[in-house]
Amino acid sequence: MIVSDIKGELYKLGIRPSKRYGQHFLVDQSIADWIVQKAEIQSHEKVLEIGSGLGILTERLVPLTRNLIIIEKDKRLAEYLDRKLGVEIINMDALKTDLPDFDKVVSNLPYQISSEITVRLLDKGFKKGVLMYQKEFAEHLVAEPGTKTYSRISVMVQYRADCTIVKHVSKGSYYPVPKVDSAIVEIIPRQAGFQVESDEAFRDMVRILFAHKNRKVRNGLVSERRRLGMDKQEARRFAETLPYAEQRPVKLSPKELAEITNAFCRLKNE
Ligand code: SAM
Numbered sequence: 001m002i003v004s005d006i007k008g009e010l011y012k013l014g015i016r017p018s019k020r021y022g023q024h025f026l027v028d029q030s031i032a033d034w035i036v037q038k039a040e041i042q043s044h045e046k047v048l049e050i051g052s053g054l055g056i057l058t059e060r061l062v063p064l065t066r067n068l069i070i071i072e073k074d075k076r077l078a079e080y081l082d083r084k085l086g087v088e089i090i091n092m093d094a095l096k097t098d099l100p101d102f103d104k105v106v107s108n109l110p111y112q113i114s115s116e117i118t119v120r121l122l123d124k125g126f127k128k129g130v131l132m133y134q135k136e137f138a139e140h141l142v143a144e145p146g147t148k149t150y151s152r153i154s155v156m157v158q159y160r161a162d163c164t165i166v167k168h169v170s171k172g173s174y175y176p177v178p179k180v181d182s183a184i185v186e187i188i189p190r191q192a193g194f195q196v197e198s199d200e201a202f203r204d205m206v207r208i209l210f211a212h213k214n215r216k217v218r219n220g221l222v223s224e225r226r227r228l229g230m231d232k233q234e235a236r237r238f239a240e241t242l243p244y245a246e247q248r249p250v251k252l253s254p255k256e257l258a259e260i261t262n263a264f265c266r267l268k269n270e
Helices: 003-015 029-038 058-065 074-087 111-124 137-141 152-158 200-212 215-221 232-241 254-269
Strands: 046-050 066-069 104-108 127-132 161-169 180-189
Touching: 003 074, 029 058, 029 104, 029 127, 029 161, 029 180, 046 058, 058 066, 058 074, 074 254, 111 127, 111 152, 111 180, 127 137, 137 152, 137 161, 137 180, 152 161, 152 200, 152 254, 200 215, 200 254, 215 232, 232 254
Parallel strands: 046 066, 046 104, 104 127
Antiparallel strands: 127 180, 161 180
16 A cells, blocks of 8 residues: 555544554555565464554465464454455454464564563564564664663563564654654564573562663662662672672673572572
C-alpha cells in the first residue's frame, strides 16, 4: 500500500491513528520485504506477529508458514485483517495475554511496549526475532558496557540473547510520520554463559544498581538498602564484601552484575 491507500483504508475504517497504540504504519514495501526475508522462515515454524496493523508484514508472512499467530490490540484493525486475509487474529493486548509458544517473532512493534514485550518474549524463549523498534531503544538493546546508552534493558536482554541492529529505517517510511527514526534488530536467544543464582534476584539487583548507574556500586547499594532488606550498617558491611564495589554499574558486564547478585544471594542464604 502506498500512503494514499493507507489513508483511504483508515478513513473507511473510521480510524484516526492513535499515538497511545503507537499506530505508525509502515509504508515502504521494500522494508517489509527485507524484514520478512531476514527472518528466514521455514513453513513448519510457528511465527508470532505482534501489532499487525493494516497487515504489511502479515500479508508477507501468511504464504510462508502454516503456523502464524497474530496479536493486535485494536479491534477494528483485527477485524479488518481477518476480513482481508482470512487469518485469525487474537484481538488482545500483547502485554496482558499469555504468549503462545513460537519459533520466530517478526513485528513492527508499538514503541510504548518495546521494553516490556521484549522481556516477555525472551521469557518464552524462541529461535530468532526480527523486530522493528524506535532507534533509541534499539541502541539500548545493543549498547556495550561503559557507553551512554548502556542501561538496565541492555543487561536484561544481552544476558540471554545476541542483539544486532541489522538495518536503520527512516521515519519517512511510515504513515503518519513519527518523530524519530527506527531500527530493525535481530535477536537470537542463547544461554547466559555464566551462572546466576536466581533470575528474579538478578532482575531485582540490576534494577537497584541501575537506579544509580553512574554512582559507585557501594554507594548505590547503601542508598537502596531498604530494597535489599538491610539497614545502613548491614548494607555497608555487605558492600565491603562485594566484587566491583568501587566500580560504577554502567561499566559492568552482565556477567559482573551476576557476580554481585550471586554474592547477595549467598549472604541471604547464610
Ligand atoms: N505492523 C504494522 C505495520 O508495520 O504497519 C503496524 C505497526 S504499528 C507500529 C503497531 C501496531 O501495534 C498497531 O497496529 C497497534 O494497534 C498495535 N498495538 C499497539 N499496542 C498493542 C498491544 N499492547 N498489543 C498488541 N498490539 C498493539
